[in-house]
Amino acid sequence: xxxxEERGRAIAxxxxxxxxxxxxxxxxxxxxxxxxxxxxxxxxxxxDHADSGIVCKHLYAVKFVMSRTGRAASxxxxxx
Ligand SMILES: [Zn+2]
Numbered sequence: 001x002x003x004x005e006e007r008g009r010a011i012a013x014x015x016x017x018x019x020x021x022x023x024x025x026x027x028x029x030x031x032x033x034x035x036x037x038x039x040x041x042x043x044x045x046x047x048d049h050a051d052s053g054i055v056c057k058h059l060y061a062v063k064f065v066m067s068r069t070g071r072a073a074s075x076x077x078x079x080x
Contacts, residue, residue: 008060017065024065026058037062 001009011017011026018025024037028046035046039062042055049056 004055004057005060007057008062009064011057011061012064012068015061017061024062026061029057039063039066 007029011029015027017027020036022038022040024039025034026037026044027034035044035058037044037058039059042059043049044056044058046056046058048054049059
């Protein structure tokens with residue numbers, strides 16, 4: 001498990017992640033608002049993702065929540 005994945009797991013455990021249609025609202029860890037995550041497109045509105053296109057901690061957080069709830073896990077490539 002890498003550092004982002006670990007932080008994502010912590011976010012999923014601590015924060016309220018709100019489904020909004022196809023996207024999820026994930027609170028910012030710095031306390032400034034929230035980010036929108038689209039797990040199907042692996043998109044997040046945070047600067048971390050915008051800069052490099054990597055799977056950020058918010059995306060990981062949403063994936064953890066989805067796998068926990070068993071929702072659409074097969075779409076998320078959780079196997080890799
Ligand atoms: Zn993000």
